[in-house]
Amino acid sequence: MRKVVCRSLAFYVARLPFFSLLHALRFSSRTSCNCSFAASTPDNHMLRFVLDDCKTTVDLKSALKNHAKIVKLGYGVDPSLVCSQLLTYITYGQLNFARLLLDEIPCWNTDLVTGNKVIASFMKNGDVGTAKRVFLNMLSRDVVSWNSMIGGCVKNCQFEEALRLFKDMCSLDIQPDEFTFSSVITGCARLGALGHGLWVHDLMNKKKIAVNNILHAALIDMYAKCGKVEIAREIFMRIRSSDVSVWNAMITGLAIHGLASDAISVFSQMEAENVPPDGVTFLGVLMACSHCGLVEMGQKYFDSMTGQYLIEPQLEHYGAMVDLFGRAGRLEEAYNTIKAMPVAPDVVVWRTLLSACRTYKNSTLGEIALANISTLDSGDYVLLSNTYCSLNKWSSSANMREIMRREGVNKDRGKSWIEWAGVIYHFRAGDRSHPETKAIDKILKQLLARAKLEGFVPATELVLMDVTEEEKEENLNFHSEKLALAFGVLKTSPGTEICISKNMRTCFDCHSWFKTVSRMLRRVIIVRDRIRFHKFEGGSCSCGDYW
Numbered sequence: 418m419r420k421v422v423c424r425s426l427a428f429y430v431a432r433l434p435f436f437s438l439l440h441a442l443r444f445s446s447r448t449s450c451n452c453s454f455a456a457s458t459p460d461n462h463m464l465r466f467v468l469d470d471c472k473t474t475v476d477l478k479s480a481l482k483n484h485a486k487i488v489k490l491g492y493g494v495d496p497s498l499v500c501s502q503l504l505t506y507i508t509y510g511q512l513n514f515a516r517l518l519l520d521e522i523p524c525w526n527t528d529l530v531t532g533n534k535v536i537a538s539f540m541k542n543g544d545v546g547t548a549k550r551v552f553l554n555m556l557s558r559d560v561v562s563w564n565s566m567i568g569g570c571v572k573n574c575q576f577e578e579a580l581r582l583f584k585d586m587c588s589l590d591i592q593p594d595e596f597t598f599s600s601v602i603t604g605c606a607r608l609g610a611l612g613h614g615l616w617v618h619d620l621m622n623k624k625k626i627a628v629n630n631i632l633h634a635a636l637i638d639m640y641a642k643c644g645k646v647e648i649a650r651e652i653f654m655r656i657r658s659s660d661v662s663v664w665n666a667m668i669t670g671l672a673i674h675g676l677a678s679d680a681i682s683v684f685s686q687m688e689a690e691n692v693p694p695d696g697v698t699f700l701g702v703l704m705a706c707s708h709c710g711l712v713e714m715g716q717k718y719f720d721s722m723t724g725q726y727l728i729e730p731q732l733e734h735y736g737a738m739v740d741l742f743g744r745a746g747r748l749e750e751a752y753n754t755i756k757a758m759p760v761a762p763d764v765v766v767w768r769t770l771l772s773a774c775r776t777y778k779n780s781t782l783g784e785i786a787l788a789n790i791s792t793l794d795s796g797d798y799v800l801l802s803n804t805y806c807s808l809n810k811w812s813s814s815a816n817m818r819e820i821m822r823r824e825g826v827n828k829d830r831g832k833s834w835i836e837w838a839g840v841i842y843h844f845r846a847g848d849r850s851h852p853e854t855k856a857i858d859k860i861l862k863q864l865l866a867r868a869k870l871e872g873f874v875p876a877t878e879l880v881l882m883d884v885t886e887e888e889k890e891e892n893l894n895f896h897s898e899k900l901a902l903a904f905g906v907l908k909t910s911p912g913t914e915i916c917i918s919k920n921m922r923t924c925f926d927c928h929s930w931f932k933t934v935s936r937m938l939r940r941v942i943i944v945r946d947r948i949r950f951h952k953f954e955g956g957s958c959s960c961g962d963y964w
Contacts, residue, residue: 497531500534935954
């Protein structure tokens with residue numbers, strides 16, 4: 418009887434690999450209750466056989482079959498076996514099965530090593546929520562548990578959650594190590610949260626953490642991405658490392674600030690000191706050339722990759738060349754680069770061309786780029802619609818908007834954030850939910866009015882609607898970075914530097930307005946957009962109006 422039931426269950430599970438795991442477990446439990454074989458007295462030989470079979474599982478069907486056997490033997494909630502099955506399901510990308518299995522566990526009572534493996538596995542697959550659930554249900558946690566959570570949050574772009582976990586870790590008096598600090602510093606860099614970065618760096622010094630090349634590179638990257646490229650340069654000059662990652666961090670940091678000559682100088686120094694560059698090095702150099710319009714220089718370095726350093730250009734390097742030509746308005750050369758690529762261009766490459774087409778009002782190439790983007794998002798439609806608007810092709814723009822409506826595509830709103838008094842405040846375009854909206858609006862209206870008196874003219878041609886000039890101007894007034902700046906002016910003292918981060922490329926209207934406001938208020942305003950830094954001071958921008 419027992420053999421018949423086991424065989425029929427295995428047959429059923431193996432042929433329905435995608436049915437509800439929860440139903441399978443309950444079905445197997447009910448079936449085993451009718452067997453002469455008692456779950457409380459499992460067949461040790463059978464259990465060993467199942468465990469050995471689990472180690473050599475080669476597909477999902479086998480994993481499901483083994484799981485059914487384990488449940489039938491009465492070990493369905495055994496912590497070590499549950500964790501083994503969890504890792505198996507995660508390995509095959511069956512996160513739903515893994516989550517359902519977690520639902521079946523009455524309590525989480527596993528050892529640290531296994532728990533940490535499960536957390537790391539969920540994080541690797543981008544499931545931060547389930548990883549956190551496992552973490553919170555662990556009876557004990559060590560520094561590896563915390564590192565898995567903090568590092569996983571950073572890798573999955575949940576930077577503020579990573580910082581919150583780090584603060585919790587410190588409050589519980591759990592000593593962070595160099596891996597913890599590396600992840601947290603990277604999170605600060607990605608957020609552009611200078612205040613948090615300074616605190617973390619100071620804490621690292623107080624705890625006398627040995628600073629290796631990974632931490633040196635992370636610190637250089639953090640200070641550069643938080644707007645303090647001079648501090649990054651000081652660290653770089655002080656350590657004199659021969660590790661390529663440290664040099665790459667410095668070159669890339671200078672590049673995002675538009676300091677092309679400095680980035681190229683560091684590369685030349687790197688050559689002089691016989692530090693072999695890698696693919697990341699050349700990405701930084703090409704980015705520096707792109708941000709400053711050094712097309713021929715960029716082409717020279719690209720050619721030297723294969724000619725001098727025997728480094729095969731990857732997709733990212735070709736994308737950087739498309740960006741280099743596109744920013745300079747050499748759209749045909751950008752398109753020819755795409756056509757000549759030895760690898761298939763990805764969506765990022767085509768979007769780079771599409772963005773350049775918007776800037777230089779080339780709807781023909783823009784349509785080609787759009788046609789080659791397999792999965793369109795709102796930004797793609799908006800870029801081409803903007804291109805039509807800039808050419809006063811209102812009917813074509815209306816067609817794009819109709820396609821967006823029909824496909825259910827909503828325009829992504831810009832998001833900006835600013836750090837003040839240890840807290841990161843977020844703003845979205847047109848957002849009225851901030852508790853201090855009235856005060857922010859008052860400051861913003863005053864700044865807009867004063868800017869007009871100073872000669873600022875809103876770039877209403879950027880608004881992709883055929884509406885009145887007044888309506889277009891109103892649309893521009895509540896861009897997220899303007900709201901963030903008004904908040905910064907409201908909260909900080911006169912003369913204080915204001916630093917804002919943004920998830921999209923800064924538009925021409927906001928760029929012009931920030932230049933005017935910096936002169937008007939006699940303040941330095943730093944904006945880090947999706948691409949680079951803009952330092953507004955005295956009515957001009959560090960980008961030289963080339964971005």
